[in-house]
Amino acid sequence: MSEQRALDAVAASGLEHTVTRHGRVGSLQEAAEARGVRPRDVVKTMVVRRGEGDHIFVLVPGDRQISWPKLRALLGVSRLSMPDAEGAREATGYARGTITPFGSTTAWPVVADDTLTGDPDRTISLGAGAHGVAVTVNAEAVLASLDARVADVTEPEGPEAR
Known part of the structure; x- marks a missing residue:
């Protein structure tokens, strides 16, 4: 089970964390409320394809999106590209x-947006291998x-960003 694999890996990392199970949500705001964090602290893990069999994870705050020119630079x-659903699962x-x-x-490899740093007390919430399951962890520690x-x-x- 994907959820258990993710939760076991978090536990093995030694990170202090809280697991939240809230089921599917319809928006960033709903996810933030269910997890007890601000929308910007719901962090999306995006898998990005650099080449054949070569991917990276990009950690993106909930209120932001990847800037492709910045990431390419x-x-x-x-x-760079986003794999389709099957490609993401395979990766x-x-x-x-x-x-x-x-x-x-x-x-x-993991790339994290720099807006996730700078506050040693900030907690963020990351997905944990299943819909509606998340772990809340200290941003700097994770x-x-x-x-x-x-x-x-x-x-x-x-739209204001475009």
Whole structure:
């Protein structure tokens, strides 16, 4: 079971964490309320394809989206893509909407947006391998645990950002 694999990996990391089970939600706001965090602290784990058999995880705050030009520049590549649902499952062992670096079938490198850092007391909520299951963890601790490369790779989400 994907959920158990993810939760076992979080536990094995030694991170202090809280597991929340809330079932499916219809919006970022609903997810934040169910998890007891602010919308910006619901962190999406995006799997991005760099090339054949080469992916990365990008941790994106809930109120932001990947800036493709920034991410391409950081990685020194001219092309990136999002795998389709089957490609994402093959790369991670998780279905879209449940992807997490924890317990992924391959330990892809992690890039985290720099807006996730700077507050040693900030907690964030990450998906945990199943719809409606999340772990709430200290942001700085989880980024260190994942050996995340922290950089400016997002922009505000919504029409005003375009």
